[in-house]
Amino acid sequence: MSPTPPRLQITAATTDPALLDLPWHVPLEQWPSEVLAALPRGISRHIVRFARLSGGVVAIKEIGETVAYREYELLRQLRKLEIPGVEPLGVVTGRHAPDGEPLEACLLTRHLSFSLPYRALFSQSLQPDTATRLIDALAVLLVRLHLVGFYWGDVSLSNTLFRRDAETFAAYLVDAETGDLHDKLSPGQRSYDLEVARVNIIGELMDLQAGAFLSEDVDAVEIGDAIVVRYQELWRALTERESFSYGDRWRVQQRIDRLNDLGFDVGELDITTDIDGTTVRIQPKVVDAGHHSRRLMRLTGLDVQENQARRLLNDLDEYRAATDRQMEDESFVAHDWLTDVFEPAVRKVPREFRKKLEPAQVYHELLDHRWFLSQQQNRDVPMKEVVKSYVKTVLPTRPDEQAVLGVSAEDLRETETGSMPRVHPDEVDGDMLIG
Amino acid sequence: MATVTYDHATRLYPGSERPAVDALNLHIEDGEFLVLVGPSGCGKSTSLRMLAGLEDVNAGRILIGDRDVTDVQPKDRDIAMVFQNYALYPHMTVADNMGFALKIAGTPKAEIRTRVEEAAKILDLTQYLDRKPKALSGGQRQRVAMGRAIVRQPQVFLMDEPLSNLDAKLRVQTRTQIASLQRRLGVTTVYVTHDQTEALTMGDRIAVLKDGLLQQVGTPRDMYDTPANVFVAGFIGSPAMNIGTFPVQGDAADLGQAHVVLPREAVSAISSEDKGQITVGFRPEALDVVPQGTADAIPVVVNIVEELGSDAFVYGSLGRGVAGEVRSGAGDSQVIVRVDPRQVPGKGETIHVRIRPGEQHLFHAGSGERISA
Numbered sequence: 001m002s003p004t005p006p007r008l009q010i011t012a013a014t015t016d017p018a019l020l021d022l023p024w025h026v027p028l029e030q031w032p033s034e035v036l037a038a039l040p041r042g043i044s045r046h047i048v049r050f051a052r053l054s055g056g057v058v059a060i061k062e063i064g065e066t067v068a069y070r071e072y073e074l075l076r077q078l079r080k081l082e083i084p085g086v087e088p089l090g091v092v093t094g095r096h097a098p099d100g101e102p103l104e105a106c107l108l109t110r111h112l113s114f115s116l117p118y119r120a121l122f123s124q125s126l127q128p129d130t131a132t133r134l135i136d137a138l139a140v141l142l143v144r145l146h147l148v149g150f151y152w153g154d155v156s157l158s159n160t161l162f163r164r165d166a167e168t169f170a171a172y173l174v175d176a177e178t179g180d181l182h183d184k185l186s187p188g189q190r191s192y193d194l195e196v197a198r199v200n201i202i203g204e205l206m207d208l209q210a211g212a213f214l215s216e217d218v219d220a221v222e223i224g225d226a227i228v229v230r231y232q233e234l235w236r237a238l239t240e241r242e243s244f245s246y247g248d249r250w251r252v253q254q255r256i257d258r259l260n261d262l263g264f265d266v267g268e269l270d271i272t273t274d275i276d277g278t279t280v281r282i283q284p285k286v287v288d289a290g291h292h293s294r295r296l297m298r299l300t301g302l303d304v305q306e307n308q309a310r311r312l313l314n315d316l317d318e319y320r321a322a323t324d325r326q327m328e329d330e331s332f333v334a335h336d337w338l339t340d341v342f343e344p345a346v347r348k349v350p351r352e353f354r355k356k357l358e359p360a361q362v363y364h365e366l367l368d369h370r371w372f373l374s375q376q377q378n379r380d381v382p383m384k385e386v387v388k389s390y391v392k393t394v395l396p397t398r399p400d401e402q403a404v405l406g407v408s409a410e411d412l413r414e415t416e417t418g419s420m421p422r423v424h425p426d427e428v429d430g431d432m433l434i435g
Numbered sequence: 436m437a438t439v440t441y442d443h444a445t446r447l448y449p450g451s452e453r454p455a456v457d458a459l460n461l462h463i464e465d466g467e468f469l470v471l472v473g474p475s476g477c478g479k480s481t482s483l484r485m486l487a488g489l490e491d492v493n494a495g496r497i498l499i500g501d502r503d504v505t506d507v508q509p510k511d512r513d514i515a516m517v518f519q520n521y522a523l524y525p526h527m528t529v530a531d532n533m534g535f536a537l538k539i540a541g542t543p544k545a546e547i548r549t550r551v552e553e554a555a556k557i558l559d560l561t562q563y564l565d566r567k568p569k570a571l572s573g574g575q576r577q578r579v580a581m582g583r584a585i586v587r588q589p590q591v592f593l594m595d596e597p598l599s600n601l602d603a604k605l606r607v608q609t610r611t612q613i614a615s616l617q618r619r620l621g622v623t624t625v626y627v628t629h630d631q632t633e634a635l636t637m638g639d640r641i642a643v644l645k646d647g648l649l650q651q652v653g654t655p656r657d658m659y660d661t662p663a664n665v666f667v668a669g670f671i672g673s674p675a676m677n678i679g680t681f682p683v684q685g686d687a688a689d690l691g692q693a694h695v696v697l698p699r700e701a702v703s704a705i706s707s708e709d710k711g712q713i714t715v716g717f718r719p720e721a722l723d724v725v726p727q728g729t730a731d732a733i734p735v736v737v738n739i740v741e742e743l744g745s746d747a748f749v750y751g752s753l754g755r756g757v758a759g760e761v762r763s764g765a766g767d768s769q770v771i772v773r774v775d776p777r778q779v780p781g782k783g784e785t786i787h788v789r790i791r792p793g794e795q796h797l798f799h800a801g802s803g804e805r806i807s808a
Binding site (some may be wrong): 067156 | 449
């Protein structure tokens with residue numbers, strides 16, 4: 001019953017001594033601007049800040065102690081299950097103000113570099129189907145979460161970060177506060193999560209419309225409904241039981257190919273035949289996302305996203321054909337492609353432009369640019385020329401996306417070039433935290 | 436509005452031998468505020484999620500009104516989970532924040548406005564309807580979130596530890612608001628918490644669960660005055676009840692140098708399973724400090740005094756010569772005594788306390804069940 005002395009405790013997977021230098025005795029809301037990287041501008045229930053730490057950026061969320069530990073553990077478990085999400089760094093408890101007043105615990109996560117909040121994406125003058133591509137990415141994430149037994153409880157665009165993935169996006173889970181990990185989800189849990197997702201997405205889009213950041217012509221309800229359709233299609237493709245007659249055994253391979261096309265590997269396939277052996281039933285039991293990115297990783301050691309990998313693998317196939325090496329071991333060819341084609345191209349990007357896009361995304365855009373130049377000049381433009389033209393004409397107009405932190409729709413509307421302004425740390429005022 | 440009935444509802448997780456919720460029978464009246472409370476892993480959240488449709492029911496059934504919803508999809512159950520996600524949209528007005536779910540459902544504009552205005556009136560938000568959430572205080576924002584659920588006019592509100600993310604001050608404030616709001620709305624509400632104070636202050640009735648089994652259901656007064664077993668006795672009340680098991684000698688529980696006189700009915704109720712022992716419970720506030728030498732007085736050595744202004748509590752251990760073990764919320768071998776805050780004993784002193792007549796709780800030493808005497 002004796003009063004506990006003020007004692008700061010940091011629970012972290014990797015202890016970075018620089019953590020101790022942050023002003024834990026000050027409420028997060030009042031942290032001095034010199035430690036902050038930027039201010040978040042999204043919809044959040046809690047106070048969240050981004051701070052610089054040992055050359056990187058960390059997100060710090062002020063939250064109750066039990067909830068903080070719980071979310072930290074959940075995020076760790078999700079990482080073990082290879083779910084794309086933010087990396088938990090640690091929990092800080094036992095915070096006290098100099099006058100002894102206890103302060104709330106903090107959950108620390110590493111900022112995901114090159115990730116983009118949905119508000120930033122909607123406000124850029126991107127292609128008109130951005131919304132659809134974000135929804136597709138979120139549907140894939142939700143299916144992957146449900147496959148491992150994770151019930152999210154608060155699926156929304158705000159609780160997700162997006163990274164460019166070739167011409168699409170990859171979604172990352174940011175907030176696991178309301179989540180729960182089960183052995184297996186019931187249909188009720190999945191359908192409730194999906195309904196929450198639908199309603200939240202529509203609400204978030206309506207909010208953008210209310211703020212005039214998204215055209216009134218966009219049908220928010222239709223986009224929200226799309227996640228239900230996309231989710232259900234993918235869920236069925238991945239889990240549905242299928243029967244056919246014994247003579248149609250080729251359909252086993254067809255199913256595996258279809259799953260590979262969707263970006264999934266089949267880890268375990270349940271095959272049963274009935275007693276007289278005329279009917280075969282198959283059902284995927286274990287599916288793992290990342291079919292293409294795993295294959296590229298094995299061949300080249302490059303760690304990139306699924307659709308970027310798909311694009312790079314296609315280029316590798318073309319290289320193989322062009323150099324007439326189809327009979328050779330694929331991994332030897334892949335090694336040569338990496339050193340002769342991929343690396344020289346991305347290395348041509350001047351240092352000052354490297355914060356704009358990830359190398360794999362740059363390469364994806366180079367391939368697009370090559371197609372564009374070749375069409376224009378009616379010849380096969382060599383990569384060397386493509387890179388030169390891309391660095392000169394395309395890249396300088398692109399925003400820096402390595403650390404887009406405090407960008408809100410408001411900031412973006414004021415600039416017409418479509419460039420991504422960085423939020424100045426001094427701009428403490430327009431901060432918007434609700435709830 | 437509707438009643439809620441759990442009829443032998445059971446949830447057994449695959450691979451587990453003991454059900455998470457074991458044949459729960461519970462009837463919740465129309466408009467009632469029922470709190471499910473218990474330690475972690477007791478099955479309270481699972482029970483709520485079964486009602487929400489988020490957990491399968493393996494045996495038994497669940498009814499909302501007369502309708503069996505055991506196999507109905509969550510979104511078709513006409514229930515609202517409150518506070519699960521209460522982030523407000525910054526660019527929408529308060530009215531739009533409250534009404535957008537109706538807009539999605541295709542409700543006519545005029546009806547949305549009527550329902551939003553009605554909810555705003557109950558929530559004292561009428562004059563803020565056309566403002567943005569940014570202009571509201573923390574408490575008002577909470578009420579807007581509540582309004583979102585109210586405008587849907589569900590049959591039942593479900594709340595799963597809605598206050599756990601709030602800081603202590605806002606928690607107490609919001610607790611009162613939710614309880615009074617629920618009474619004004621009269622919507623049947625099932626509320627889950629691990630905090631017995633929250634349960635006592637908010638619920639019309641409380642259901643205490645442990646290990647998936649319903650221990651007792653009743654009004655806060657019932658739970659406090661006549662706990663059905665040792666578990667409920669120790670769980671409800673703050674600071675917790677002192678509980679000890681002692682041999683019965685004649686018509687009294689024998690504490691060595693001290694003893695507690697037992698009613699004759701209690702002595703005759705003792706069964707062979709109790710092995711001649713009885714469990715005695717007494718709340719910190721049911722003890723009087725008496726002069727040394729008073730009959731039936733129990734000596735307590737003061738370890739720590741906690742002064743709270745209006746109250747003071749002694750955390751002590753049984754004095755020398757007293758046999759048997761007493762445990763309380765403060766831990767094993769700890770006795771808690773409420774004392775006059777103006778006459779606080781010093782650390783290390785021995786005080787003598789006596790259980791006020793009729794304020795002791797008696798339980799079977801074997802089964803832990805209450806002995807009604």
